[in-house]
Amino acid sequence: MAKQYNYLIIGAGGSGGVLAHDMTRAGLYVTSIARGEHLRAIRANGLTIRRPWNRTSECLKIKATDMQHYSERPDVIFLCVKDYSLKDCYSFIRSVSKRSTIVIPLLNGLISSRKVREDLPEYTVPGGLIYVSANISEPGYVEQHGKLVRVAFGMQNEKDKREIPFLVSEDMKSRGLDVKFTETIERDIFEKFSYVSPAGTAGLFYGAAAGDFQKPGEPRTMFMTMIREIMTLAFAMGCPFEDDYVKMNLEIMDGLLPSATTSMQRDVTAGRTSEIDALLFEVLRLGKKYRVSMPAYEMAAEGIEERYHIH
Numbered sequence: 040m041a042k043q044y045n046y047l048i049i050g051a052g053g054s055g056g057v058l059a060h061d062m063t064r065a066g067l068y069v070t071s072i073a074r075g076e077h078l079r080a081i082r083a084n085g086l087t088i089r090r091p092w093n094r095t096s097e098c099l100k101i102k103a104t105d106m107q108h109y110s111e112r113p114d115v116i117f118l119c120v121k122d123y124s125l126k127d128c129y130s131f132i133r134s135v136s137k138r139s140t141i142v143i144p145l146l147n148g149l150i151s152s153r154k155v156r157e158d159l160p161e162y163t164v165p166g167g168l169i170y171v172s173a174n175i176s177e178p179g180y181v182e183q184h185g186k187l188v189r190v191a192f193g194m195q196n197e198k199d200k201r202e203i204p205f206l207v208s209e210d211m212k213s214r215g216l217d218v219k220f221t222e223t224i225e226r227d228i229f230e231k232f233s234y235v236s237p238a239g240t241a242g243l244f245y246g247a248a249a250g251d252f253q254k255p256g257e258p259r260t261m262f263m264t265m266i267r268e269i270m271t272l273a274f275a276m277g278c279p280f281e282d283d284y285v286k287m288n289l290e291i292m293d294g295l296l297p298s299a300t301t302s303m304q305r306d307v308t309a310g311r312t313s314e315i316d317a318l319l320f321e322v323l324r325l326g327k328k329y330r331v332s333m334p335a336y337e338m339a340a341e342g343i344e345e346r347y348h349i350h
Contacts (some may be wrong), residue, residue: 043068044210047113047135049128051077051086051103053173053302054145055119056181057188060088063101065214070111071103078103080179089182091296106131115141115207118155119169122148122317129158136162141203143192145169148317149232149325165204166224167192168231172299184249184299187291193221226278229269233280234288236318237265239303244339250297262292264335272322275329307347315349
């Protein structure tokens, strides 16, 4: 009989909320860590996913609590927080985990999984990623901007630690979820980053939504140029792409609601803490380290720093 895993998702925003919703619908045992009004609304009325592209919504009663009241011992933890919130999660993870618990970061940053692995050396930490465009629209509601929801995770070099992550991926796949176990996770993370970073950076630079990238013009050209710069950086770092990710990322962008924006854009424009260091400035640091010319990123950084007074 297959093992029944106890899943924990830290974060119930765009990515974590959609993942918790889909895993609950699939019949998996999963708990979400949320907070504030969002948590209170979920407990009272369930979590509603709005899908404007087909004018549907779906409400499910998902299991949710906060860090102070979670008392189980999960087999699998999905980290669905922003890169800058990672360190706030570590003491909680250590307090609830077993030695066998695996911690899977599903973050946007290029080296976020590596940082978690270094910070939590006592646990198995596969590299991980999630493709989904969504955000909290109001407490208890998450708006999903496109159909794509895909999770991938795996171990790049540690063959002795691959069995449990592989079995977890099989467990989720058996319930109809789009989940892949991969032995090329570093390249897979780079490939996802080739969408997330250009979309957020170009979107912020132009003040643009998805609709501005879905038609010919400067934003679309900048988006494509930035993807090519990321592909060049990936090659320099030993993670060459096997497919044309300009074409593939345009297909993702073209499938979004025209009004969709990235969380980094929304956070920066609202003056909140954002992922801009992981999604923009880390790219420039890596470009300098690996001697890769990145003129589009440099131009965007200069304009964004000036406009939003970021130093």
